Amino acid sequence: MNPEPVSRLEQILKQGEFAVTAECGPPRGANADVIREKGELLKGFVDAVNVTDNQTAIVRMSSIAACVHLEQMGLEPVMQMVTRDRNRIALQSDILGAYSLGIRNILCLSGDHQTFGSQPEAMNVFDIDSMNLLHMVRTMGSEGTDMSGFELDEAPHMFIGAVANPFADPFEYRVIRLAKKIEAGAEFIQTQCVYNTERFKEWLRMAREQGLTEQVHILAGITPLKSANATRYMATKVAGMDIPDDIIKRIAGVPKSQAAAEGIKLCLETIQELRELEGIHGIHIMAIESEDKVGEIVEEAGLLPRPVVEV
Amino acid sequence: MIVAEQKPIDEIKEMAAPYRKLLVLGCGTCVQTCFAGGEEEVATLVSTLRLAAKVDGRDIEVEGLTVERQCEDEFIQEAAESIARNEAVLSLACGAGVQAIARRFYHTPILPGVNTTFIGVLEKQGLFTEECLGCGNCELATFNGICPIARCAKKLLNGPCGGSRDGKCEINPETDCAWQLIYDRSKALGKLDNLKAYRPARSWQASSAGGPRRLVREDHII
Structure with missing residues (x-):
């Protein structure tokens, strides 16, 4: 791809550091202070902050705008972009706009189906899929053209990411899909939250065997569990989530007041286990509405201080 | 029908x-x-x-x-x-x-x-399922007989999303995941290679996205 790193996240991964990213959900309103407060909690603890794009199909402040708010406070954003709500014309336009505003990392997804959201009566788009979106962003950067082949006045060079869910079915296809994402343009991967470490390791082993871990930086997903009820809810109601019974039992087995602390302890153990794995280049912490816990996790995991790099 | x-x-x-x-x-x-x-x-x-x-x-x-x-x-x-x-x-x-x-x-x-x-079939007594969107450019050969355009909730053409679980679609536990069906049948037919190649963005021009469609058959015009 681009010989020179375009973002700090890319630089950190390229120099072989173990990267730390975190997720930050924009507010259900126009108040930028909400995003700034979350940003403050993450500052200094992570290398980049993912900003979700109307996650779970609930209307929120746009990812682009929230990215810019974070950028203005010195944080490096990863703009998430889904193909659910915009056709290829709007996606390309927003990528050009985001780049013009200084956004350099993008994570390409298809997006949660709108029937999960607050406005299930909405029409979806899905003109292209996440694979095509990866390909589009790469082509815009490397060829300097839009999807029609038109030469762009200035090409947006972005560090391109995709997601992977090793816990979804059919299992054997998950590695094929990872290979396809890399072929389409993915330079880094952020995975679904890892609780089932055995399955995760098996997926990683298969990816390693095919040489995929040499071609892409994989950041493993981490989400602290808050309570027994939340754990059960995630295990049964959240699409694409795999929480083994022994984890549910472990969280349910401690007094209610200590469940969140147990959840953090579990995170730290998982991070330790993941760090040892060949082919894992970082973690991505999705502490949904618990951004205040991120600093603690990163510190306790011994991942401070974060490297200082200039791009 | x-x-x-x-x-x-x-x-x-x-x-x-x-x-x-x-x-x-x-x-x-x-x-x-x-x-x-x-x-x-x-x-x-x-x-x-x-x-x-x-x-x-x-x-x-x-x-x-x-x-x-x-x-x-x-x-x-x-x-x-x-x-x-x-x-x-x-x-x-x-x-x-x-x-x-x-x-x-x-x-x-x-x-x-x-x-x-929808355009569908009687899957079993009392159950009709959607099978075709009339997209105007049939790709059932590639997908080995199962259409992801009609049967995947996200119209994904490059493989299943992260919500495919135990053969079912994340949006409805009663609905089969089209990609699980495609994967299983392709494997049975020894045609998994079809699913390994990157599929570029599809043209929707032949679908309803291209406006109301007309089909002219010159050979039938009197």
Whole structure:
């Protein structure tokens, strides 16, 4: 791809550091202070902050705008972009706009189906899929053209990411899909939250065997569990989530007041286990509405201080 | 076939309320096969509407007729006399049939009695499933006989999303994940390679996205 790193996240991964990213959900309103407060909690603890794009199909402040708010406070954003709500014309336009505003990392997804959201009566788009979106962003950067082949006045060079869910079915296809994402343009991967470490390791082993871990930086997903009820809810109601019974039992087995602390302890153990794995280049912490816990996790995991790099 | 479902009776009654002479017009093809608008459904609906009018103390004449296909002029003509002696037609045909009648009988109000849902099959007794979106450019050879455009909730053409679990779609545990089906069948046929190659963004020009479609057959023009 681009010989020179375009973002700090890319630089950190390229120099072989173990990267730390975190997720930050924009507010259900126009108040930028909400995003700034979350940003403050993450500052200094992570290398980049993912900003979700109307996650779970609930209307929120746009990812682009929230990215810019974070950028203005010195944080490096990863703009998430889904193909659910915009056709290829709007996606390309927003990528050009985001780049013009200084956004350099993008994570390409298809997006949660709108029937999960607050406005299930909405029409979806899905003109292209996440694979095509990866390909589009790469082509815009490397060829300097839009999807029609038109030469762009200035090409947006972005560090391109995709997601992977090793816990979804059919299992054997998950590695094929990872290979396809890399072929389409993915330079880094952020995975679904890892609780089932055995399955995760098996997926990683298969990816390693095919040489995929040499071609892409994989950041493993981490989400602290808050309570027994939340754990059960995630295990049964959240699409694409795999929480083994022994984890549910472990969280349910401690007094209610200590469940969140147990959840953090579990995170730290998982991070330790993941760090040892060949082919894992970082973690991505999705502490949904618990951004205040991120600093603690990163510190306790011994991942401070974060490297200082200039791009 | 085109699968349809009869509208709720209250909605039908409300639509039909302004008319004193009503023809319930069935269609003997797709909607008969899916039990929404064939001869039997016409007979039942005629009795229901007559009874409802009686209960409400309204004076209304309801007549029933079923033609072979409401989407073809040749069969539509058979209904001409019945239509002429009624104030309105409640058509139990699909949306194409309703519009074909409206086009032919310009001065007669035409009401839709069914909701046209999808192109599908009777998967098992009592269950119809959507199989085709009529996208205008069939790729079933690539996907080894299962269409992700019609059967994947996100129309994904490069593999399953992260919500595929135990063979089911994340948005409905009753719905099969199209990609699980594609994967299993491709594997059984020894054609997994079809699914390994990157598929570029699809052109939707031949689909409804390209505007109302016309199919010209020069060889049939007289």
